[in-house]
Amino acid sequence: MASDHPRANLKPLSLHVPEPKFRPGDTVDFGEVDVPPAGSVRRPDTADKAQDFADLAYTMVRVLDEDNRAVGPWDPKLSPDALRRMLRNMALVRAFDERMFRAQRQGKTSFYMKSLGEEAVSIGAAAALADDDMCFPSYRQQGILISRGCPLVDMMNQIYSNNGDKLQGKQLPIMYSERRFSFFSISGNLTTQYPQAVGWAMASASRGDTRIASTWCGEGSTAEGDFHSALTFATVYRAPVIFNVVNNQWAISSFSGFAGAEATTFAARAIGYGIAGLRVDGNDALAVYAAMSWAAERARTNQGPTLIEHFTYRAEGHSTSDDPTQYRSAGEPTAWPLGDPVTRLKDHLIALGEWDEERHVAQDKELAEMVRDAQKEAEKNGILGHGLHQPLDTLFDGVFEEMPWHLREQQQQMMSEEEASGRPWARK
Amino acid sequence: MSDVIETEAGAADTGTTRMNMIQAINSALDVMMARDPNVIVMGEDVGYFGGVFRATAGLQKKHGKTRVFDTPITECGIIGVAVGMGAYGLRPVPEIQFADYIYPALDQLVSEAARLRYRSAGEFIAPMTIRSPYGGGIFGGQTHSQSPEGIFTHVSGVKTVIPATPYDAKGLLIAAIEDNDPTIFFEPKRIYNGPFNGHWDRPAENWSKHPGGEVPEGYYKVPLGKANVVRAGEALTILCYGTMVHVCLKVVEEAGVDAEILDLRTLVPLDIEAIEESVKKTGRCMIVHEATRTSGFGAELSALVQERCFYHLEAPIERVTGFDTPYPHSLEWAYFPGPVRIGQALKKIMKD
Numbered sequence: 001m002a003s004d005h006p007r008a009n010l011k012p013l014s015l016h017v018p019e020p021k022f023r024p025g026d027t028v029d030f031g032e033v034d035v036p037p038a039g040s041v042r043r044p045d046t047a048d049k050a051q052d053f054a055d056l057a058y059t060m061v062r063v064l065d066e067d068n069r070a071v072g073p074w075d076p077k078l079s080p081d082a083l084r085r086m087l088r089n090m091a092l093v094r095a096f097d098e099r100m101f102r103a104q105r106q107g108k109t110s111f112y113m114k115s116l117g118e119e120a121v122s123i124g125a126a127a128a129l130a131d132d133d134m135c136f137p138s139y140r141q142q143g144i145l146i147s148r149g150c151p152l153v154d155m156m157n158q159i160y161s162n163n164g165d166k167l168q169g170k171q172l173p174i175m176y177s178e179r180r181f182s183f184f185s186i187s188g189n190l191t192t193q194y195p196q197a198v199g200w201a202m203a204s205a206s207r208g209d210t211r212i213a214s215t216w217c218g219e220g221s222t223a224e225g226d227f228h229s230a231l232t233f234a235t236v237y238r239a240p241v242i243f244n245v246v247n248n249q250w251a252i253s254s255f256s257g258f259a260g261a262e263a264t265t266f267a268a269r270a271i272g273y274g275i276a277g278l279r280v281d282g283n284d285a286l287a288v289y290a291a292m293s294w295a296a297e298r299a300r301t302n303q304g305p306t307l308i309e310h311f312t313y314r315a316e317g318h319s320t321s322d323d324p325t326q327y328r329s330a331g332e333p334t335a336w337p338l339g340d341p342v343t344r345l346k347d348h349l350i351a352l353g354e355w356d357e358e359r360h361v362a363q364d365k366e367l368a369e370m371v372r373d374a375q376k377e378a379e380k381n382g383i384l385g386h387g388l389h390q391p392l393d394t395l396f397d398g399v400f401e402e403m404p405w406h407l408r409e410q411q412q413q414m415m416s417e418e419e420a421s422g423r424p425w426a427r428k
Numbered sequence: 429m430s431d432v433i434e435t436e437a438g439a440a441d442t443g444t445t446r447m448n449m450i451q452a453i454n455s456a457l458d459v460m461m462a463r464d465p466n467v468i469v470m471g472e473d474v475g476y477f478g479g480v481f482r483a484t485a486g487l488q489k490k491h492g493k494t495r496v497f498d499t500p501i502t503e504c505g506i507i508g509v510a511v512g513m514g515a516y517g518l519r520p521v522p523e524i525q526f527a528d529y530i531y532p533a534l535d536q537l538v539s540e541a542a543r544l545r546y547r548s549a550g551e552f553i554a555p556m557t558i559r560s561p562y563g564g565g566i567f568g569g570q571t572h573s574q575s576p577e578g579i580f581t582h583v584s585g586v587k588t589v590i591p592a593t594p595y596d597a598k599g600l601l602i603a604a605i606e607d608n609d610p611t612i613f614f615e616p617k618r619i620y621n622g623p624f625n626g627h628w629d630r631p632a633e634n635w636s637k638h639p640g641g642e643v644p645e646g647y648y649k650v651p652l653g654k655a656n657v658v659r660a661g662e663a664l665t666i667l668c669y670g671t672m673v674h675v676c677l678k679v680v681e682e683a684g685v686d687a688e689i690l691d692l693r694t695l696v697p698l699d700i701e702a703i704e705e706s707v708k709k710t711g712r713c714m715i716v717h718e719a720t721r722t723s724g725f726g727a728e729l730s731a732l733v734q735e736r737c738f739y740h741l742e743a744p745i746e747r748v749t750g751f752d753t754p755y756p757h758s759l760e761w762a763y764f765p766g767p768v769r770i771g772q773a774l775k776k777i778m779k780d
């Protein structure tokens with residue numbers, strides 16, 4: 001631009017591109033992460049108007065304090081049995097993840113995703129919801145299925161795409177569908193479940209049902225248009241739905257700043273829509289439980305939707321296809337200021353005198369054996385290997401309710417190819 | 429291949445090197461970013477990390493983070509923003525992480541980018557090149573395997589390009605970036621690392637011995653709209669693109685049929701002259717793509733050949749495609765139009 005341009009005197013604009021605090025090799029100091037003391041956040045009445053507690057979107061509901069006590073107005077005052085159940089379920093998710101991750105590494109399946117460090121988010125939620133409240137999860141809420149008693153073998157069969165897989169090997173591993181556990185079919189396409197959950201909730205309300213819906217997505221996924229469509233519908237119809245944003249700081253290699261976290265919180269997304277927003281310590285199972293129960297009560301009493309940001313940390317890679325050492329400091333997981341959710345609940349139970357290290361070790365061993373036994377059982381149905389486990393013609397099942405002529409023709413063609421190939425696959 | 433190289437007069441003659449398709453794409457982006465300050469690269473995970481397939485590795489470091497950056501996870505946003513950048517005068521090269529995730533962007537692409545030139549009488553254009561890995565064969569299940577090219581070829585105002593070798597990938601990508609119209613550049617991810625011939629149960633090959641893996645280091649173009657005769661022959665014409673080029677070559681070799689194989693390289697605009705010339709010569713035409721059959725690009729090809737070469741045809745046109753189902757996870761190889769399916773069609777078309 002020539003200097004006689006009328007704007008020549010103006011300061012040039014510059015483009016801001018977010019950058020995370022730490023990259024590989026950096027020493028990590030999470031001192032800037034604002035962690036209010038446990039028990040310091042008020043608990044509004046579930047009948048209060050969303051705009052009257054908008055400030056809660058900018059703080060953090062926490063129950064477990066530094067001395068492992070449950071404190072403050074959000075303490076759900078759960079029985080020791082209920083606490084032990086949550087602890088056990090979290091430990092079970094962890095054992096399951098560990099085993100299945102290893103199975104992928106051993107070439108037994110194509111893909112796996114762990115939820116290490118985020119177990120409290122789904123276990124706390126499942127404990128607070130009724131078992132028949134409908135869940136529209138993302139791919140990291142295996143804890144809900146485990147809480148609701150889904151047999152581990154069934155989950156593994158799906159992961160192996162074997163002949164015990166009721167999804168007939170059609171879906172990528174961990175993309176479960178479990179209607180019997182009120183768990184919607186998981187999609188690979190991010191955030192599509194959000195408006196679907198609202199639709200389910202609207203349907204439930206319109207029929208005078210008492211069940212509510214709950215949905216989850218990652219903080220990165222809040223950028224998708226579907227997230228915003230969902231919030232608009234939900235506020236318009238006061239849908240009985242709980243929106244969970246699992247802010248685990250990373251979306252594959254992109255830190256939360258690429259979803260807007262440099263400017264505000266994810267809970268604050270609720271405010272513009274007039275929706276109740278809460279931000280909770282996602283590594284505190286009691287805080288998650290308390291927030292979910294509160295949101296569920298709002299939904300059940302026709303106060304409408306709540307958005308909960310679960311502030312947590314993805315302690316490992318995005319999936320088995322990812323190597324986080326390429327883009328973030330290896331020091332992050334251990335430096336995370338909110339600690340480990342399993343350890344925190346365990347320490348709380350020990351502080352209550354309701355648990356001890358020996359029982360914990362014994363439980364871990366028992367769970368590891370349980371998972372190993374389930375794995376042996378599942379592997380009797382086969383592991384992923386070039387389509388040996390599904391009858392070939394199932395490839396065409398479920399495209400439509402009834403098969404039109406063109407699919408029938410293609411199905412016949414496929415069977416003739418199989419004959420011609422000289423290696424007909426076993427039809428088990 | 430030398431007939432299609434368009435090296436620029438005065439461009440540094442930098443010699444060639446061995447590249448796989450990822451490296452060739454990376455090199456194309458690098459060359460274009462160095463030549464044209466208006467070229468910017470953006471998409472999910474493309475910045476610091478360099479993309480989930482590493483196609484943009486090192487570019488942010490070299491060209492700066494205001495020219496190579498991560499985006500929020502919103503495909504609609506990515507393409508919408510690219511329209512606006514194009515309106516300003518930039519030449520964005522957005523990446524959609526997998527073709528399977530391009531659907532949220534359809535409105536911005538179909539209603540906006542594709543029609544901007546038309547509806548503004550050329551006042552505004554959308555000179556973007558959307559790169560996206562596509563196709564199956566990697567056990568990616570239904571959301572990492574699709575071949576949606578037919579959706580885009582159906583939209584007026586969008587060009588659709590699909591390379592089959594590292595050499596073509598680089599030359600076509602440079603041509604697409606320089607092109608002033610919105611272009612979808614689908615990268616067949618199954619052949620990122622090597623020319624997959626359809627035999628999934630045999631050892632994988634890499635690009636190190638393939639002539640298409642020899643890639644000039646500097647600037648060159650493979651023009652859009654020009655097919656490549658990858659095998660000359662008399663018995664029939666096979667029209668294909670992407671991964672299927674290599675599968676077809678192998679099938680033909682194994683069957684001992686003297687086929688002429690055209691790698692279309694660009695679906696829109698299509699090299700209709702090359703197609704006509706070949707089909708009129710051989711009298712038979714087989715069309716092969718991995719995408720689903722109904723309303724696939726093969727249907728368009730078949731109609732064109734029928735319209736223009738009918739009196740030269742000695743047998744009905746054959747279409748070999750993926751089945752009309754979502755891409756399955758475990759039965760991937762039953763779905764994939766591999767050597768058996770193509771071989772059967774070859775027998776059939778040669779019978780008459």
Ligand SMILES: Cc1ncc(C[n+]2csc(CCOP(=O)(O)OP(=O)(O)O)c2C)c(N)n1
Nearest residue numbers: 188189190218219220221250251252472529
């Ligand atoms: C529509 C769509 N775009 C892109 C992707 C690729 N993708 C899969 S997971 C992911 C990151 C999601 O991050 P976040 O929402 O934070 O969830 P997290 O993995 O951290 O649980 C991306 C980009 C996808 N699956 N779907």
Ligand SMILES: [Mg+2]
Nearest residue numbers: 218219250251
């Ligand atoms: Mg995340």
